[in-house]
Amino acid sequence: MAILIDRNTRVLTQGITGKTGMFHTRLCREYAFGNECFVGGVTPGKGGQNFEGVPIFDSVAEARRETGANASVIYVPPPYAAAAIDEAVEAGIELVICITEGIPVRDMIQTRYRMRGKSTLLVGPNCPGVITPGQLKIGIMPGHIHQPGPIGVVSRSGTLTYEAVGQLRELGLGQSSCVGIGGDPVNGMKHLEVMQRFNDDPATEAVIMVGEIGGSDEEICARWIKEHMTKPVVGFIAGMTAPPGKRMGHAGAIISGGQGTAQEKLATMEECGIKITRNPAEMGRTLQALLRG
Structure with a gap:
């Protein structure tokens, strides 16, 4: 699947x-x-x-x-x-x-x-694409770092997608599918739509969700996870030190009117039962610990 x-x-x-x-x-x-x-x-x-x-x-x-x-x-x-x-x-x-x-x-x-x-x-746009390891990749992600397995990955950041996958690989954890949804303010699929598919996918046992500052998509997804998700989720938000009003890399990564900060997003995710990490180097180990109970 x-x-x-x-x-x-x-x-x-x-x-x-x-x-x-x-x-x-x-x-x-x-x-x-x-x-x-x-x-x-x-x-x-x-x-x-x-x-x-x-x-x-x-x-x-x-x-x-x-x-x-x-x-x-x-x-x-x-x-x-x-x-x-x-x-x-x-x-x-x-x-x-x-x-x-x-x-x-x-x-x-x-x-x-x-x-x-x-x-x-x-x-997308402005995304790395989609890969189902061992079957097909459509996009610009480095195929060699991926391996088939039970972990889903959804991310606004291409680079952090690769980082999460690399950490999972080092721990012997493969991926069911990885979806880079892109960092533009106007795009297609959101975290929520991808998460719903991971929840319905029998080959996916857990998910890493990577977000960024700006917008409210991560909070919307987190609230859905609290009510409907049957699988464990690890979350990370990029942009902890971003100043308000300054665009950070992606066109959608901007704190506007005091909203969309990493702290706000992480707090909402944690309240909704998502296991968060504030260190991007710990995404894989956080998931591994969650699976071990």
Whole structure:
């Protein structure tokens, strides 16, 4: 079992002929069953060509029709990335993972508005992607640090996703799925939506949840966990020393009006039964201790 993606997912790369798209498509195809899963690419004006045997199409609709793809990963430059999401949604792609960083907020607001009533799931933008270890990775995460196992990971930070996974690996704990939801203020799936899927996934026994300052998504998820989660959760919030009003790395990581601080988030998480750590180097050991009871 896995959430979101597995070896049966069929993937398109939007922006496959760009430097980043080519590089990461190659690495994803080299990981586990990626060679079977990546079935096409999209670059307008370059239809009929191919990238290392992967056929290229002019549009997502054509690519989906010809390949049966149900997922798309986007490496399109920021000015055009929101339009690339729109195109994938209109073509009926079930899962869209947007890696692109720096998409204008106004563009994403319009895209999220257009997605209302649509069935497409969006991960990102400004995210590392999704991986089900041993089956398929879609994104930019280093595949070699992941190993199959029972721990789910959901994070706003790509770097801290890798940190959590690296710690789990050192302790002999593999992952069921890892989802980097991205750090932009307007994005797709939130912690809550991913956590609900981990709760329903029989292959997931526990979850590491990594958040950041800014917004209230972590608190919303924590309250749901208190009422519904049947599996242990470890939580960490990045940005303990961030000053109010200063953006820290991610566009969504900003304390506004005294709200969205790491202290507030951690307090809410702890009140809701989540085992928190204030030290990012202790995420793995905190989870291990929790599993041992």
